[in-house]
Amino acid sequence: MKKFIIAILFIMCNSLLAQIQFEAKASKTSLGLNERLRIDFVMNIDGDNFNQPSFEGFRVIAGPSQQVSQSWVNGKSSFEKIYSYYLLPIQKGNLVIKQASIEYNGQIYKTSPIKINVTNAVEEPKDPNDTQISADDNIYLVADISKTNPYINEPITVVYKLYFSYNIGITNWRELDKPKYNDFWSQNIDIKQLVGEEGMFKGEKYRFVVLRKTVLYPQKSGKLIIEPLSLDIDVQLPTNHRDMFGRVVVTNGNKRVSAGAKTIAVKSLPEAGKPIDFSGAVGKFDFKVIPSKTNLKSGESLDLIVSVTGSGNMKLFNLPRPVVPNSLEMYDPVHSEKVNTTLAGMSGKISDSYTIIPQFKGNYPIKPMQFSYFDLGSGTYKTISSPEIMINVLDGPSANDPVATATPGTSKNIISGSEQFKYIKLKSKLVSINKEDFIGSNIFYSLLFFPFLVLPLIVIFKKKKDAIDGDVFGNRIKMNNRLAKKYLSEAKKQINNKEPFYVALEKAMHNFLKAKLHIETSDMSKTNIQQLLLSRNAGSQTVIDFIELTENCELARFAQSSSASIQQDFDKAVMIISDLEKQIT
Amino acid sequence: MKKIIFILLLSTQFFFAQSSFEKGNALYQKGQYEQAISAYNSVLASKKHSAELYFNLGNCYYKLNKVAPAIYNYEKALVLNPNDTEIANNLKFAQKLQIDEIKVIPTVGFSKMVHDFASIFHYNTWAWISIGFSILFLLFFIGYYFSQIALYKRIFFFGMFALIGLLLISVSVAISEKNDFENEKPAIVFAEMAFVKSEPQNASNTIFTLHEGTKVYVKETLENWKKIQLTDGTEGWIEKTAIKEVK
Numbered sequence: 001m002k003k004f005i006i007a008i009l010f011i012m013c014n015s016l017l018a019q020i021q022f023e024a025k026a027s028k029t030s031l032g033l034n035e036r037l038r039i040d041f042v043m044n045i046d047g048d049n050f051n052q053p054s055f056e057g058f059r060v061i062a063g064p065s066q067q068v069s070q071s072w073v074n075g076k077s078s079f080e081k082i083y084s085y086y087l088l089p090i091q092k093g094n095l096v097i098k099q100a101s102i103e104y105n106g107q108i109y110k111t112s113p114i115k116i117n118v119t120n121a122v123e124e125p126k127d128p129n130d131t132q133i134s135a136d137d138n139i140y141l142v143a144d145i146s147k148t149n150p151y152i153n154e155p156i157t158v159v160y161k162l163y164f165s166y167n168i169g170i171t172n173w174r175e176l177d178k179p180k181y182n183d184f185w186s187q188n189i190d191i192k193q194l195v196g197e198e199g200m201f202k203g204e205k206y207r208f209v210v211l212r213k214t215v216l217y218p219q220k221s222g223k224l225i226i227e228p229l230s231l232d233i234d235v236q237l238p239t240n241h242r243d244m245f246g247r248v249v250v251t252n253g254n255k256r257v258s259a260g261a262k263t264i265a266v267k268s269l270p271e272a273g274k275p276i277d278f279s280g281a282v283g284k285f286d287f288k289v290i291p292s293k294t295n296l297k298s299g300e301s302l303d304l305i306v307s308v309t310g311s312g313n314m315k316l317f318n319l320p321r322p323v324v325p326n327s328l329e330m331y332d333p334v335h336s337e338k339v340n341t342t343l344a345g346m347s348g349k350i351s352d353s354y355t356i357i358p359q360f361k362g363n364y365p366i367k368p369m370q371f372s373y374f375d376l377g378s379g380t381y382k383t384i385s386s387p388e389i390m391i392n393v394l395d396g397p398s399a400n401d402p403v404a405t406a407t408p409g410t411s412k413n414i415i416s417g418s419e420q421f422k423y424i425k426l427k428s429k430l431v432s433i434n435k436e437d438f439i440g441s442n443i444f445y446s447l448l449f450f451p452f453l454v455l456p457l458i459v460i461f462k463k464k465k466d467a468i469d470g471d472v473f474g475n476r477i478k479m480n481n482r483l484a485k486k487y488l489s490e491a492k493k494q495i496n497n498k499e500p501f502y503v504a505l506e507k508a509m510h511n512f513l514k515a516k517l518h519i520e521t522s523d524m525s526k527t528n529i530q531q532l533l534l535s536r537n538a539g540s541q542t543v544i545d546f547i548e549l550t551e552n553c554e555l556a557r558f559a560q561s562s563s564a565s566i567q568q569d570f571d572k573a574v575m576i577i578s579d580l581e582k583q584i585t
Numbered sequence: 586m587k588k589i590i591f592i593l594l595l596s597t598q599f600f601f602a603q604s605s606f607e608k609g610n611a612l613y614q615k616g617q618y619e620q621a622i623s624a625y626n627s628v629l630a631s632k633k634h635s636a637e638l639y640f641n642l643g644n645c646y647y648k649l650n651k652v653a654p655a656i657y658n659y660e661k662a663l664v665l666n667p668n669d670t671e672i673a674n675n676l677k678f679a680q681k682l683q684i685d686e687i688k689v690i691p692t693v694g695f696s697k698m699v700h701d702f703a704s705i706f707h708y709n710t711w712a713w714i715s716i717g718f719s720i721l722f723l724l725f726f727i728g729y730y731f732s733q734i735a736l737y738k739r740i741f742f743f744g745m746f747a748l749i750g751l752l753l754i755s756v757s758v759a760i761s762e763k764n765d766f767e768n769e770k771p772a773i774v775f776a777e778m779a780f781v782k783s784e785p786q787n788a789s790n791t792i793f794t795l796h797e798g799t800k801v802y803v804k805e806t807l808e809n810w811k812k813i814q815l816t817d818g819t820e821g822w823i824e825k826t827a828i829k830e831v832k
Contacts, residue, residue, distance in 0.1 A: 323778075323796065325652075326686035360681060365650040367777070388650070421678050422671040424613050424644050428637035430602050430628065439712035439759050447716045448756070451723030458727060 020045050022102060024111040033092055034121035036061065041083040041111060047102030050083055057095040057118070062086035089118040138165040140201065141211075141231060143259035146343075151267050153217050153282035153313040154376055155345030160212040160229050160259060163201045169236035169250070173211070176230040176256070183220040185316055187341045189213040215341055217313050221268035230258040269374050273381050277320065281373035283312015283345070289322065289369055289386035298361055298393050304354045306333075308371060311347035314339045319352045323367045328391065331355045358393040365390055473518070480515030484508050488577070491570060499557055501566060505573055506553040509546070512577055526550075538583045546576050602633045609641060618645040636666035640675070647679050652798035653829075655679040657773040660800065660831045667704065683798030689816040703758050708766060711759030718752040770803040772813070772828040779828070781821035785810035792821045803830060 020043075027038040037058070041050070052064060063085035070079045089095065094117055099110045144159040158179075164170060194209045201208070211231070218224055233255050241249035269282070285308050292303040306319050315337065324330050333352035340348050358364065366389040375382045438444055468475070487508030494500040510524065517532045526547055533543045549572060556569065609624035622645045628638055643658035659676040666672065692700060706714070722745060729741035780791040785807050795801070801823070805812040810822045 323684055325682045325684055327681045362678070362681060363650075364682060390650075421647070422644075422675050424610060424641040425637035425671070426610055428606055428635045430606065430633040430635050430638065433629075433632045433634045437763070438709040439763055444712050444716070448719050451719045451726075454723060455726060458730065462730065 020104065020109060022047065022100075022109040022111055024097065024100060024114050026097070026114050026116060029115065030117040030119060031089065032119050032121050033089055035089075037087045037089070037116065039085050039087060039097060039114070041100050043081050043102060043109070044079055045104050046079065046081060047104040047109065049101075049103040051101045052083070052085070053098040053100050053113075055085070055087060055097060057089060057091050057093070058087040058097075059090050060085055061088050089116070092118045092120065094118075138168050139163070139170075139233065139235060139255055139257060140206075141229065141257040141259045142201075143226070143229065143262055145226075145262055145264065148263075149265045149267060150218060151282060151374070151376065152219065152221055152269055153280060153316060153374075155283075155313070156216050156218070156264070157343045158212075158214045158216060158226060158262075159210055159343075161208045162211055162231070162233075162257070163199070163206040163208045164235075165204070165206055167238055170233055171236060171252070172234040174232045176232050177228065177258075179214075179229045180227045181214070181216055182227075183218065183224050184226075185217040185219055185313070187215045187346075189215065189341060189343065213343060215343065215345055217316060217345075218264065218266040219316075221266045224264045224266055226262045226264065228258045228261045230256065232256050270379075275370070275372035275381055275383050277370055278372045278374075278381065279317045279320070281308070281312060281317040281371070282376060283310055283314075283373060284375060284377065285310035285312060285371070285373050285384070287369075287371035287384040287386065289366075289389065291366075291389055291391070294390060295392045295394055296358065298358055301355050301357045302391070304330075304356055304366070304389075305351050306354070306369065307349055307351035309349040311345055312373065312376075314346040314348060314350050319350065320369050320371055321352075322354060322369055324356060325364045327359045327362070328364055328366075329357045329359060331357075356391075358391060361393050363390055363392050477515045477518065480511045483511035484515060484577075487511060488573070491573075495566060495570060496563065498566060501570075502553045502557045505569065506550065509550055509553070509573065509577070512580070516580065533580070536583075538580055542576060542579045542583060545572070546580065549573060549576060602628045602631045605631075606638060606641075613641065613645060616648075618648045621645050622649075634665070636662040636669060636672065638662075639665065640669075640672050643672075643675060643679065647675065647682075650682065652679060652682045652684075653773055653775045656683065656798045656800065657775070657829060657831065660771060660773060664832060667707070680798070684796035685799040687799065687815050687817050690818055703762050703765075708759045708762035711755055711762060715752055715755040715759060718748050718755055722748040722752060766832075770830055770832060772801050772803050772811075772830040774799045774801065774823075774827060775829050776824075776827035779823055781813070781823050782810075783821060785812075785822040789822075793819070795823070795827075801828060803828070 022043040022045075023041070025040045025042060031037055041052075046068075050064075064083045065085075067082040067084065068080070070077065072078075083100075094115055097114045097116060099113055101108050101110045103109075140163040142161050142163060144157075144161060146157045147154070148156075150156050162170075162173070191210060191213065194211070196207050196209050199206060199208050212229070216226075235253045235255050236250045237253050238248045238250050243249055288305075288307050288309075290305050290307070292305070294302075296302055304322055306322060308314070308319060321333075322330070331354065333354045335350070335352050337350045338348045339346050339350065368388045369386045370383055371386075372381055372383045374380075485508075487504045491501050491504035491508060494504055510521070513519065513524070513529060514521070517529070517536070519528075519532065530543055530547060533546070534540065549569065552569065556565075605624050605628045609621045609628070612618075612621035612624055622642060625638055625642045625645070628634070639658045639662035643655045643662060646652075646655035646658060656676065656679045659672055659679060662672045663669070663676065691697070703711075725741045725744045725748060729738055729745060732738050732741060774795045774797055777797050779795045781793050781795055782789045783792050799815075801813040801815055803811050804814055804820070806825070807822075809825045811825055811828065812820060813823050813828070814820045
């Protein structure tokens, strides 16, 4: 119990004793020779007669400054009074700041002395307390490239952003090196006003401005280099100094920044499936060919508009040229472009307007036109065909009108007004395709030379005829011979009729004799015949047979005889005649 | 019996061709040009042709605005029947659709007269004419040889010499016409666009460009190339596939 009371008393005493505090606080206990030191003498009472220490080894550069503050918290008041000094050491070594004293309610209170170690002068930038800000770590120029492996003519964008941290300011910037886009078609997108934005960069919050936006269309495959953009920037850097109003003093600096060179690997367009008429259009397009009118008079003009709308490398390819018949006069086109360039690339419409003046009446087709492009979405080539356009020239000057024939040399095409396109032919005589030519054929040659071959024959024939006509005797023999043959053949025919057979046989034999022996019918007597035949060297047996046969003929005509004997007589006659023929000279 | 079948076969083929031709005409009248073309082509497939058939085919193609086949068929019709005015007239219409405009250099003077005279008839007709002269000559000779009156004899005698002269002329005209016909190889450009090169190589430079329907004359052939001459006299080499020869 006793102990407890003593303890309470002791605590109370202690608290009573602790009520008055008077201390000296130095900002640091070790400092360089060129550094400054702040020392505060803090008390919680309103003491009087403050006695500052002598500050041996130090020079007072500011102070004393007095600061008083009083506050009430939960009905308890607290009071603080501070005397502050700024000191600069004037010598190295261990220095001691001696006691300061105050008087309060007749009592004197003192602080405890503070030991300060002064070292060699330290370099200012290394001073951790120095908050001088460098431009190097706070400003960056970055080139953002939308795609690093595009196709040829695929749009890519380069955006130059300048990042800078919150504690520096920028007053001005100049471009030192404008980037050169060799092997690119480039278009700058104008930025009317620079707008500061916030963004994360290197894991920290930065402010940035977009300085420049460029749309690029690579024109060559392979590795292409975008040359860097360099800027000279005037920066405002805050210092540790403050002006008399407590504001931070800024210094103007100058900083060069550069976005590094970027390499872009450009892919060439695939060769597979590349249309022949591909003119390098890459993107997504629609193709139209529109005539202003299709029915018109000769001499009137019409406009044919060939247009491509869509997005892609609009300015970098040529439109296909229409092909028209020679009787439509076509003039050179008027080219127009309505193309907007945004970050996504070019889009809009390009068109060629052709003026066409027909010359003659009629219907003229304008050939379908084809436009091919490489579709980036699907990575394939696409071809759009326009329909065939018919131009009807209704009427106008007839085609022979000299006015209508603007160009000389078209005379072959002049068609008189009365001439119309003729209807098909309804009748035809079809012949074989492989018909041989008449000329050069054997028939041709034989027909051609036949008359000439015939000529000598005619001459010979004429000669012979003349000779024959002159020879009367020979003619008679010839005639008798002919008669003999004639009757003999008649006899053969009549071989079944006895009477005409023997008549014919007899006549044949008589005529034979007439031809051979050159005698007339009046001289025909058996003895005469016999003599004559023998005198002509005929065989005596044959002569006898002959006489016998002639007699037989007369008899057989009236006598009964079989068909066998008739045949026998005929054979016999033939044999005798042939024998006589041989024997008679 | 076999003969009858053979004749029947031949005649059916003939009637088939003839009826295809008429079918084509009917289709043409209805405006079904595509079908008419196939009907006419079936006639050609049966190895029969005529100037009228090619003319009608040309008309079909003209109606379909196919310039090159139209001109080609008209030219083919003119080969078979060179003096038909209707064919020449429609050919002019078709030529107005063609894209190229090439001057025709006219031949003048004596050679033109000779050529005009020679081209009055087809060379086969000239051949028949010379045969006629030859036979006439024979008749005159007979007349001379057999006639008894001195005046007739004299007339036939001189007539013979005149006929010999005429015969020689007609034969030479026929032969030269045939040679002309064989040496002149007209062709029509069928390719929509054809490049005419200075040498028969793809790498050589293009002299000019021809479009479909243009008439050219083939001079020489070398592998896939043909040397062509235009009606205005310019020459060059063109790929074989771009043109189609008329004869």
